[in-house]
Amino acid sequence: MGRLPNPRRSGQEVEKAVWQALETVSDPEMPGVSIVALGMVESVRCRGTRVRVTLLPTYAACAGQAIMRQRAIAAIRRATNLEDVDVSWSLEALWSAEKVTPEGWRHLLNLGIGQTLNTPAEGQDVVACPYCGSTDTVLQSRFGPAACRSVYYCRHCRNPFEGLVNITRFFPAPATAGE
Numbered sequence: 686m687g688r689l690p691n692p693r694r695s696g697q698e699v700e701k702a703v704w705q706a707l708e709t710v711s712d713p714e715m716p717g718v719s720i721v722a723l724g725m726v727e728s729v730r731c732r733g734t735r736v737r738v739t740l741l742p743t744y745a746a747c748a749g750q751a752i753m754r755q756r757a758i759a760a761i762r763r764a765t766n767l768e769d770v771d772v773s774w775s776l777e778a779l780w781s782a783e784k785v786t787p788e789g790w791r792h793l794l795n796l797g798i799g800q801t802l803n804t805p806a807e808g809q810d811v812v813a814c815p816y817c818g819s820t821d822t823v824l825q826s827r828f829g830p831a832a833c834r835s836v837y838y839c840r841h842c843r844n845p846f847e848g849l850v851n852i853t854r855f856f857p858a859p860a861t862a863g864e
């Protein structure tokens with residue numbers, strides 16, 4: 686009250702700006718869908734003028750990792766005016782389709798990517814057809830146009846479509862980093 690606003694932003698404000706910046710970053714293989722909506726942001730840590738972000742890798746061979754990291758760093762620097770920004774890929778946790786937000790699924794549906802309805806622990810993926818919503822679908826090919834996508838076929842409307850690959854299915858949890 687009666688005091689000038691503190692020119693130094695609180696950690697919370699910086700953190701908010703970082704999340705907003707991350708909302709503008711997308712996986713080059715899924716244009717228009719932010720890495721936040723895809724559930725790829727594991728953590729954001731802001732301390733003083735230092736920002737550290739950890740992302741969850743979707744698929745180890747995904748070619749977009751280096752690009753996404755660079756885009757995220759650039760977006761955060763622009764949004765916060767901070768230089769000490771680093772973004773790294775988690776070595777301990779893996780992404781899975783259940784982390785995608787409802788908004789993320791809406792965008793993916795527009796790209797012709799069906800929603801994965803089960804968690805990796807529940808066995809074979811059940812993927813709903815993005816065109817008719819049917820779950821009478823079969824995996825046709827593990828390898829789609831990108832390493833992180835598979836091709837499915839809908840037996841109901843007879844359309845092929847893509848689904849996301851749950852990385853945990855193909856790679857056991859990586860050994861904890863350290864030593």
Ligand SMILES: [Zn+2]
Nearest residue numbers: 814817839842
């Ligand atoms: Zn269908």
